[in-house]
Amino acid sequence: MNKTYQVVLFFAISTLSSCGAYFNQPFNNDPARPGEKSTNSHLLTSLPPANDPVEVAVYNFSDQTGQYKAVENGSTFSTAVTQGATTILIKALEDSGWFIPIERENLSNLSTERNIIRNTKQEYIKNLNPNEPPLPALLYAGLILEGGIISYDTNILTGGIGARYFGLGGSAKYRQDRITVYLRAVSTNTGEILKTVYVSKTILSQGLDGSFFRFVKFQRLLEAETGITQNEPVQLAVQDAIEKAVRDLILEGVKDRLWAAQGGREVNQQLVDNYVAEKKAEEDMGLYDRLLIEDVPENNLSFSGGLSLMDGDYSNKEPGYFARIGYQKRLFPNLSIGGNLNYISLDNGRQFKGEFAGVDINARFNFLPKDDFAPFVYGGPGFLMELGNPDLATDEENLESNFFKFQYGGGLRYLFNSRLGAQIFAEHNLITNDKLDNFVHGKRDDHYFNFGLGLNIYF
Structure with a gap:
């Protein structure tokens, strides 16, 4: 420079x-x-x-x-x-x-001055003016x-x-x-x-x-x-x-x-x-100007959607999409457990394209459970089931329709009030084998990412 x-x-x-x-x-x-x-x-x-x-x-x-x-x-x-x-x-x-x-506050000063006035009036009344009115009483x-x-x-x-x-x-x-x-x-x-x-x-x-x-x-x-x-x-x-x-x-x-x-x-x-x-x-404001939402119900129904990104054995990666319905039950102020029903579309362009239904079970840790804006992390096991036949299958022996997985993620949650909130999150899903994209290659198992936005209803 x-x-x-x-x-x-x-x-x-x-x-x-x-x-x-x-x-x-x-x-x-x-x-x-x-x-x-x-x-x-x-x-x-x-x-x-x-x-x-x-x-x-x-x-x-x-x-x-x-x-x-x-x-x-x-x-x-x-x-x-x-x-x-x-x-x-x-x-x-x-x-x-x-x-x-x-x-x-300085009542002694006031009393001293009133005594001076009273004594002066008494001398004035006695010597000059007998009709001089007395000193008014203090307000109480x-x-x-x-x-x-x-x-x-x-x-x-x-x-x-x-x-x-x-x-x-x-x-x-x-x-x-x-x-x-x-x-x-x-x-x-x-x-x-x-x-x-x-x-x-x-x-x-x-x-x-x-x-x-x-x-x-x-x-x-x-x-x-x-x-x-x-x-x-x-x-x-x-x-x-x-x-x-x-x-x-x-x-x-x-x-x-x-x-x-x-x-x-x-x-x-x-x-x-x-x-x-x-x-x-x-x-509702905490000590550090944090808005606290009291009496948030312990049950939470969420509706989410967003983009999915496949990271398997093919170099070409196209964005897919997913939709999700979830339920969470709060066990402790910071800990809840629940499950999700998922529909996911994964896309590798011309090499692979597939649609899946899935179930997740997650434990979720809420860092600031009463704050209106707070981070969270979660993780747990899951299951994927392929819908229909995959496109462009390369090896019939590698075809599978059911997959076990593990997922973890984190995000930010915002509460509009004690009944309604929103969340944004990112999630990493790890498949337990290398056959999700119908192609086995290398030492690493297939995995994919979800990036979503959702609405939470508390009841």
Whole structure:
């Protein structure tokens, strides 16, 4: 490869892969600006107005993880998450419009200031104005909101990819952390815990880099590198999780008729229906954003078809076709057993062409039985029976109509829901003799491949 071309290619790849760095580099100091909105900010503020906002008190919504920031060298006393979660929660309650937050975090400051005002008024009343009204009473809360940030898990998912060739290379890396928030509503009249909600939020960090290291001529070394890292702010992740928790608390309260939205029964029912559907979809997601399908029935009827490819003693190979009806019975979460009825057409062009009916018995291992998209492998014995007479038989003594075989394969399965799915697979079938194509030659037995696509019905 021409050296000039290599250099140009390197800078092109680096610029494209790290375009965020080149087109959004900060060169100047930015002025102060309003705080960013999280993903759930709009969802929280777009709720319909409350019929009667509730006075709530938040004494403390703290970091209960006890974790400090991880550093590569030395130690640090900086906490991993913000210590101002109470302030974030109060802001979310205020923005929602469903609650009237009451100052309780710094109640001693408020009490001191009220005492100053009360003493001043007493002196004013006594000396100047006997008709001065007294200091109004403090609002009291119908609800107390408790909870906190209860976990901060680092490196729950890490990975990357990279390559290097003749000094030209690049890599991409990513890491996910996870923060968890609990929020509960407590009745001040009875002390009963009315509702508890639980929210988790992942925090993404990713990095891209590219480098070039090459001797372009004698005693001339060209070395260049570029890269970018992007880390999701932890404070914004905490804000997102808290706002989500407040929204879920509001909708849980509407569901249990603790409070209601303006607009009557129809508006409230629509809020509940949307929330239940959203919650069901979220609960079906696993820890690593895997969609889990619960309550999949243990019986499975499949209809499949595709291409077959003969690999026998003839060099000419033409694609055939096959059709299949199968049944699987799940014995354990990862293991099922079943059988298939097959119709197969095998084709070697002018040398051999045959049609077969067959039966397979397979044990199947499902790697991720509850995931909507998952791999599987299977294997077992089988039997083939030839239909009709083969074309162009070369040796009457070699003719056979029944064949024992073994098959194994693997594929990918996708579940649309708990009742319906699809699969794509590849399969290798090993005949126990060399007579499938009516020609015995060499030391290897005949075999063929199936490549198929199917529909699964669970019942």
